[in-house]
Amino acid sequence: MNISDSATNLLSSLQTELGQWLHIPGWIVFPTLIMLAAVIIDIALHFVLNRMERRLRDSPRRWDDPILHGLRLPLRWWVWVTALMVSLGVVGDHFGIERVNTVLSRLGALITLLLVAWGGIRLFRRLEQRLVFPPGNCHAKPVDPTSASALTKIVGAVLIVTLILIGLQILGVSMSSILAMGGFGGLVIGFAARDVIANFFGGMVVHLDKPFVVGDWIRSPERQIEGIVEDIGWRLTTVRTFAGPPLYVPNAWFSQISVETPTRMVSRRLWETISLRYQDIGAVENVARDIRNMLLKHEEIDQDELITVNFATFGQYSLDIIVYAFTHETDWQRFHEIKQGILLKIRDIIDERGAELAIPASRIYLPEGVGKGSAEKERVEKESAEKEESEDRAGQDDSRNDSAGRDDVERENVERQDAEYESEQRRNRQGASSRTARQSQEGNRRTAPGPSDTDGDGEGDA
Known part of the structure; x- marks a missing residue:
């Protein structure tokens, strides 16, 4: 009898005795003990890792804290996964499930690979932070964020690819088959994803x-x-x-x-053109010399770089002085504050020399005859315009008078017609009244008795 058989018999007898003592089936005893052991180990790991984290938090080394941070959670999860796989294996053996140990071993290996990948990602992320922002008591220089990111990404990619290949081997996939598929498949994928690949290498x-x-x-x-x-x-x-x-x-x-x-510029360029009037041509040399002396004494001007202040050209309306120098300050906002101070000092220099800044203007010189002829022409045109304006006003007055006369004539005609109508109505009324009088007189004569009639009647009556 070998050692393994002795251990198996011991565990079997222990399982049977504990089951009888606890009054539970024997096959439940061992998985329960395994899970209790996992609880104890998890609590112990939590306690130990917390103490290590407090001690390594102020460590001057960059690697200590990232390693502990990366392994903390994956390690505790691995304890529970292992306990669960072993417990399931015991239950499977008790019920006689075939190949349960093979399946559980492969599944446990794959889960372990996933936990390793998770721990690696956590480690590299924390390491990237420590490389860019090292501890205060660390004497190493900080690494720029781009280099730290590139390093962690490359190592992480290598780790992921390695774990994938190991996982395929655990699942029983042949590496030769993978390589054979990778030839043609890589060609197809490379052609279809050429832009993605180009961007990947561009990032590298x-x-x-x-x-x-x-x-x-x-x-x-x-x-x-x-x-x-x-x-x-x-x-x-x-x-x-x-x-x-x-x-x-x-x-x-x-x-x-x-x-x-x-x-990344080490100095910032100041390049301006100062334009003076043509009337100030005598002051150009002094103004340029004073500006140059001011720049040579200015504390913000880089004296190791080129400083140029010269009368450059005759412009269309100005005398142009070029000012060319560099400042120590490269910050955009601070540079413009310095530039403002320099330009204001240049303005003071121009005022002290009695000069003025030029503004865009044009001056036209005309011959003497052209000027007089133009003035005489303007005077004649002005008189003609005034004459036309007076005639227009007179015409407007005449039209207003004509319209007023027409209104008076129309008013007189209306009044005359009204008078004629009233006189006609008066004559009509007078004629009607005279006819009425004659008719009444004629009626009276027909009804009155004559003298012959009276006498005859009287005589007959008697």
Whole structure:
């Protein structure tokens, strides 16, 4: 009898005795003990890892805290997964389930690979933070965010690919089959995803060459790209434009265009043209000399760079002085504050020399005869216009008088017609009254008795 058989018999007898003592089936005893052991181990790990984390929090080394942070949760989960797999194996053996141990072993291995991948991702993320922001007592220099991100991404990608290959082997997939499929499949995938692959390699080139890093101000007139770099991914680079919205740039573009990084300038150029009047040509030399002396004494001007102040050209309406220098300050806002102070000092120099700044203006010189002829012509045109205006006013008065006369005539005609109508009505009324009188007189004569009639009647009566 070997040691394994002895251990098996011991566990079997222990399982039987505990089952009888606890009054439960024997096959439940061992899985229950395993889960209780997992609880105890988990509590112990929690206690130990907490103490280690407090001790390593102030460690000057960059690796201690990321390793502990990466392994903390995956390790505790692994304890529970292992306990569960063993318990299920015991139950499967009790009920005589075939191949249960094979299936559980493969499943446990795959879950373990997933936990390792999870722990690796947590480790690399924390490591990236510690590389960029090392502890206060760490003497190592900080790593720029772009390099730290590239390092963690590359190592993470290698880890994921390795775990995938191991997982395929656990599942029983032959590596030769994978390589055979990878030949033709890689060709098809590469042709279909050539843009994605181009962006991937473009991101690698950006990470390796470092033409810019996160936080840099970049611009490219070829593609109208300008803003602050927020993130450099494997496929896209995120640029926050000065207008506010984010701009997502494919990494493949950066191998085809020129990119300017103003953030990396060591000095900023001041280039202005000062325009004086033509009347101040005698003061140009003194003004240029005073401006140059002022720049040579200015503490914000880089004296190691070129300083040029010279009368440059006769402009269309001005005498142009070129001012060319560089400032130590490269910050955009601070540079413009310095530039404002320099321009105000230049204005004071111009005032002290009795000169003035030129403004766009044109002066026309005419021959003497042309000027007089033009004046005489203007006078004649003015008199003609005034005469026409007076005639227009007279014509308007005449028209108003004519209209007033016509109104008077019409009014007289109306009054005359009214008078004639009234006289006619009066005559009609008089004629009617005379006819009425004659008719009444004639009626009276017909009804009155005559003298012969009276006498005859009297005589007969008697």
